[in-house]
Amino acid sequence: MIESTASWSNYVNIREYEPGDLDEMAQLFSDYRVFYEQPRNPHLAKQFIAERNRAGESVILVADSGHGELLGFCQLYPTFCSVAAAPIYVLYDLFVSPAARRSGVATRLLQAAAARARVDGKVRMDLTTAKTNLQAQSLYESLGWTRDDVFFTYNLTIR
Template sequence: MSISARPASHHDLPRIAQLFDQYRQFYEQAPDAELARRFIGERFHKGESKLLAALDEAGEIVGFCQLYPSFCSVEAAPIYVLYDLFVDPAARKGGAGRALLLAAEALARQDGKARMDLTTARTNHAAQALYESLGWVRDEVFLAYSRRLAS
């Protein structure tokens, strides 16, 4: 299977929103197609994230990646946080994840980012193997914390 990756366009948003809804379900969130459509659309139209689409040889979108611009204070440099990456289960093991990661790296270099950061579930061994095969290094020094805020 021949896979390519490119920046997403406005016309790609409906399909990417479908995949985003599946991505959220992978992380044990309830299905919500409208929430997925709204969230992806807002990030895209406000320029708050960069979206990449993976396409199969027929030109169908089979995966996506979303990058958020941020900064590393220690390095005093801009970075991307690769927050979302998802490939349709039917298209997995065909190179879409790899194509998205390589396209994200190329975009980060083009945009002058010092590095990219990501987190993944401890149980997502397939993704971890892919990241490490592309030179991503697991952080063994820092622990990640989060705090849920009341709405």
């Protein structure tokens, strides 16, 4: 259990997900899905993360407390921007455990994601967030992300 942000915040290591992180990562991913009003399903979370890793379909960065626990993660999906005619990342998932929030972990994950995108030759990262998630919006904008006021996002459910 996380004792206090002051005791570990300076020691957080942002690193790439490793298969040995699966159980802890699945718990964080399940909590992330619950945050977005999905039913808790640890089995689905574990399966999803394992499949993405096995297939090399995403890059997952984790915030490691240095005390044997993960505090948060972000997941990047590689894709392309046709207009820019270049590769980009979609930062689809960003989550920090409630006990570690407001300690700089999300900032460090976002900075590591940007650094990874540069190394991987991506020209941009995109993300979406809930209109009501004002705290996250403030964080993104403080790190140089710009809100798109020109385009709308649409979804079509296929089932």
